[in-house]
Amino acid sequence: MSEIIGFIGFGLIGGSIAKGLKKVHPDWKMLACSRTAGKLEAARADGVLDEIVTSPKELAGCDFIFLCTPVSCIPGYLAKLKDVVKPGCILTDVGSTKSNVHHAVLAQGLSHCFIGGHPMAGSEQTGYENATDHLVENAYYVLTPTPQSSPADLKKLTALVLDLHGIPLVLDPEEHDSVVAAVSHLPHLIAAGLVNLVARSDSSRQTMKTVAAGGFKDITRIASSSPEMWQQICMENRENIMKILRDYIADMEGIYHELENSDAAGLFRLFEESGEYRSSISDRSAGPLKKEYAVYCDIVDEAGAIATIATILSVHQISIKNIGIVHNREFEQGALKIVFYDEDSASRAAETLDSCHYHITVR
Ligand SMILES: NC(=O)c1ccc[n+]([C@@H]2O[C@H](COP(=O)([O-])OP(=O)(O)OC[C@H]3O[C@@H](n4cnc5c(N)ncnc54)[C@H](O)[C@@H]3O)[C@@H](O)[C@H]2O)c1
Numbered sequence: 143m144s145e146i147i148g149f150i151g152f153g154l155i156g157g158s159i160a161k162g163l164k165k166v167h168p169d170w171k172m173l174a175c176s177r178t179a180g181k182l183e184a185a186r187a188d189g190v191l192d193e194i195v196t197s198p199k200e201l202a203g204c205d206f207i208f209l210c211t212p213v214s215c216i217p218g219y220l221a222k223l224k225d226v227v228k229p230g231c232i233l234t235d236v237g238s239t240k241s242n243v244h245h246a247v248l249a250q251g252l253s254h255c256f257i258g259g260h261p262m263a264g265s266e267q268t269g270y271e272n273a274t275d276h277l278v279e280n281a282y283y284v285l286t287p288t289p290q291s292s293p294a295d296l297k298k299l300t301a302l303v304l305d306l307h308g309i310p311l312v313l314d315p316e317e318h319d320s321v322v323a324a325v326s327h328l329p330h331l332i333a334a335g336l337v338n339l340v341a342r343s344d345s346s347r348q349t350m351k352t353v354a355a356g357g358f359k360d361i362t363r364i365a366s367s368s369p370e371m372w373q374q375i376c377m378e379n380r381e382n383i384m385k386i387l388r389d390y391i392a393d394m395e396g397i398y399h400e401l402e403n404s405d406a407a408g409l410f411r412l413f414e415e416s417g418e419y420r421s422s423i424s425d426r427s428a429g430p431l432k433k434e435y436a437v438y439c440d441i442v443d444e445a446g447a448i449a450t451i452a453t454i455l456s457v458h459q460i461s462i463k464n465i466g467i468v469h470n471r472e473f474e475q476g477a478l479k480i481v482f483y484d485e486d487s488a489s490r491a492a493e494t495l496d497s498c499h500y501h502i503t504v505r
C-alpha cells in the first residue's frame with residue numbers, strides 16, 4: 143500500500159530516512175517542512191521529496207509523521223500536531239533523548255498514536271546534503287512505544303525500520319536515556335572537553351595540533367558535531383549525563399592515582415580490561431558499529447600509484463566500494479584505504495595486492 147510520509151525537520155537524519163524509504167518504496171509520497179524551507183529544494187530536485195510544505199497543518203493526510211528537529215524543538219511541534227494527525231497516523235521522532243519527548247506526548251494527549259524512535263547511527267555532519275539512503279543500515283533503531291501504543295502500530299513502524307535495514311530494539315524511554323547517556327552523550331562531552339584542553343594547552347607554535355595523529359583524531363571526530371544539537375541533548379538528559387560523568391571523573395581520579403603511585407599493574411589492568419571489552423564489540427557483524435570491509439595499502443606518493451592498484455583489482459574482478467588516501471598518517475608512507483562490498487572481496491584484494499608486493503593491513 144502506498145503511504146504518505148511527513149517530516150518536520152529535514153537534515154541528516156530526516157533526509158536519510160526519506161532517502162532510504164524512497165529507495166525501497168518509490169511510489170510513497172514524501173512531504174517535509176523545516177525551519178528554512180528553501181533548503182528543501184535540493185531534496186525535491188533529487189526526487190526524494192514530493193512536496194515542500196510550510197506548516198505542520200499541511201501534514202494532516204500523512205500515514206506516518208517523523209519529527210526530525212533538534213530534541214528541544216520536538217515538544218513544540220507535538221503541540222502543533224495535536225489537532226492535525228488523522229486517525230491511524232503514526233507519529234514518531236528520531237530524537238536522541240526520549241523521556242522529554244514522552245512527557246510532551248502525554249501532556250498533549252498523543253500517547254495513542256506516538257511511538258518514539260532513535261536510530262543509533264549518525265555522523266558529526268549535519269544537513270540534508272550529508273544524508274544517505276543507507277545511514278541506518280545495520281544500526282540499532284530504538285523504538286519507545288507508549289503504554290497506549292497498539293501492537294499493530296508497533297508492527298508497522300518496525301516494518302519501516304526493517305525497510306531501512308535497521309535493527310529494531312524496543313526500550314522504555316527512561317532506560318533509553320540512561321543507556322545513551324553512557325554510550326553517546328558522555329563520549330561527545332569527553333571528545334569536546336579533550337579538544338578544548340589540547341587547544342588551551344598547545345604552544346604558540348601549535349605543536350600539539352601539528353603532531354596529533356590517529357589516537358587523537360579517532361577519539362575526537364565527534365567533537366565537530368553540531369553545537370545546537372548537542373547543547374539541546376545535554377540539557378534534556380542532564381541528570382543521566384551528570385550521573386555517568388560523576389563515575390567517569392572518579393575513574394579518571396583512580397587512573398591519576400595509579401600514575402602518581404607508579405602502579406604499573408593497575409595501568410596494565412586498565413588497558414587489558416578495556417581492550418577485552420572493546421574487542422567484544424564486533425564491527426563486522428550487524429550492530430552499532432558499521433560493517434566495513436577495508437584494506438589499507440602503503441603506496442609511494444607518485445603519479446599513477448592509485449590507478450595501478452585500481453587496475454590490478456579490476457583485472458581480478460574485485461569491485462571497489464570506496465577508495466581514498468588516509469590523511470591522519472599512522473602509516474610510514476602514504477596509506478590508501480580501499481573499502482569493499484563484502485568480506486570475501488576484501489580478503490581476495492588483500493591476497494592479490496600482497497602477491498604484487500604491496501604492504502597490506504586489513505582492519
Ligand atoms: N546526527 C546524529 O548523529 C543523530 C543520530 C540520531 C538521532 N539524531 C537526532 O536527530 C535529530 C535531527 O538531527 P540531525 O542530525 O538530522 O540534525 P540536522 O541539523 O542535520 O537537521 C535538523 C533539521 O531540523 C531543522 N530544524 C532545526 N530547528 C528547527 C525548528 N525549530 N523547526 C523546524 N525545523 C528545525 C533544520 O533546519 C534541519 O532541517 C535530532 O533530534 C538529533 O538528536 C541525530
Ligand SMILES: O=C(O)C(=O)C[C@]1(C(=O)O)C=C[C@@H](O)C=C1
Nearest residue numbers: 238261262263264265266326364
Ligand atoms: O557517529 C556519530 O558521529 C555519532 O555521534 C552518532 C550518534 C552516537 O553514536 O553518539 C550520535 C547521536 C545519536 O543520537 C546517535 C548516534
